[in-house]
Amino acid sequence: MASSSKFAWIAIAMFFALFSLKHCQAYYLTPNYYDYACPQALSTIRTVIRDAIAKERRMAASLIRLHFHDCFVQGCDGSVLLKDTPWFTGEQTALPNNNSIRGMEIIDAAKRAVEAVCPGVVSCADILSLAARDSSEYVDGPTWTVKLGRRDSTTASRDLAEADLPIAFENLDVLIGKFAKKGLDAKEMVVLSGAHTIGQAQCVTFRNRIYNETNIDPGFAIHRRRGCPSDNAGNGNLAPLDPVTPN
Ligand code: HEM
Numbered sequence: 001m002a003s004s005s006k007f008a009w010i011a012i013a014m015f016f017a018l019f020s021l022k023h024c025q026a027y028y029l030t031p032n033y034y035d036y037a038c039p040q041a042l043s044t045i046r047t048v049i050r051d052a053i054a055k056e057r058r059m060a061a062s063l064i065r066l067h068f069h070d071c072f073v074q075g076c077d078g079s080v081l082l083k084d085t086p087w088f089t090g091e092q093t094a095l096p097n098n099n100s101i102r103g104m105e106i107i108d109a110a111k112r113a114v115e116a117v118c119p120g121v122v123s124c125a126d127i128l129s130l131a132a133r134d135s136s137e138y139v140d141g142p143t144w145t146v147k148l149g150r151r152d153s154t155t156a157s158r159d160l161a162e163a164d165l166p167i168a169f170e171n172l173d174v175l176i177g178k179f180a181k182k183g184l185d186a187k188e189m190v191v192l193s194g195a196h197t198i199g200q201a202q203c204v205t206f207r208n209r210i211y212n213e214t215n216i217d218p219g220f221a222i223h224r225r226r227g228c229p230s231d232n233a234g235n236g237n238l239a240p241l242d243p244v245t246p247n
């Protein structure tokens with residue numbers, strides 16, 4: 001009796017030790033996550049991101065959006081980076097992403113750079129999170145502390161991307177619903193949409209709005225029609241989302 005209850009206590013203790021270890025690795029994010037395993041991680045990533053934006057200013061916007069599109073599908077798990085495989089169709093060809101998301105090669109370059117200093121330590125999901133912060137900081141936007149320790153997904157889903165990501169022509173109720181599904185309220189949606197103060201949009205995403213809709217500043221609509229013909233020509237023509245501070 002005594003020895004079997006002792007055994008039970010040891011078993012219970014081992015269970016909780018293993019459980020909390022797993023818990024710690026899988027779920028606990030902290031800004032100091034790489035301090036011991038890869039102290040150079042954050043500066044290495046920042047250098048790659050800053051070099052990319054110095055070469056092409058728009059990349060700051062593209063990397064912020066890439067992080068958003070990663071997080072809205074299965075959480076911030078790097079799934080947006082995965083190409084199609086025989087087992088799943090990835091997110092990159094989903095309607096809101098196809099011919100639209102940019103900057104994957106910059107994340108790849110940052111991953112290569114951290115692999116060179118600490119192989120197998122830093123997740124792509126964390127690199128995406130840091131890249132968004134570093135981008136905002138570099139273009140004099142807000143900055144924030146990034147909690148780290150995300151694990152990378154081994155799967156991705158085009159269907160989930162099409163269901164969860166907002167689409168240009170959706171109305172306010174639908175958009176509020178999509179953010180609510182991620183635990184974000186209408187005010188948080190509006191605040192996050194402030195990211196549109198930088199970056200570019202393709203004519204195909206705003207054509208209907210500038211030719212057919214009336215709840216838009218008429219001067220702005222007429223101005224935008226110049227670079228965006230009403231027929232299907234020029235679908236990919238770019239215009240700044242915010243003409244005042246495009247960079
Ligand atoms: C509220 C719902 C949202 C909708 C419907 C939406 C839609 C769009 C569309 C249609 C574009 C242009 C894409 C293209 O033409 O290829 C765009 C660009 C962009 N979006 Fe959003 N977006 C939303 C929210 C957000 C959020 C929450 C963020 C980040 C926090 C964000 C960041 C950006 C950025 C930075 C760009 C410019 C990207 C570039 O120049 O490469 N958007 N968005």
Ligand SMILES: *[C@@H]1O[C@H](CO)[C@@H](O)[C@H](O)[C@H]1NC(C)=O
Pocket residue numbers: 093094098099
């Ligand atoms: C994505 O874009 C490519 C190139 O424009 C196009 O050929 C393809 O059909 C698109 N894929 C989807 C799923 O819409």
Ligand SMILES: *[C@@H]1O[C@H](CO)[C@@H](O)[C@H](O)[C@H]1NC(C)=O
Pocket residue numbers: 207208209211212230231
């Ligand atoms: C305007 O709306 C009509 C009716 O929905 C549509 O057929 C047409 O293609 C739209 N025009 C543009 C430029 O989006």
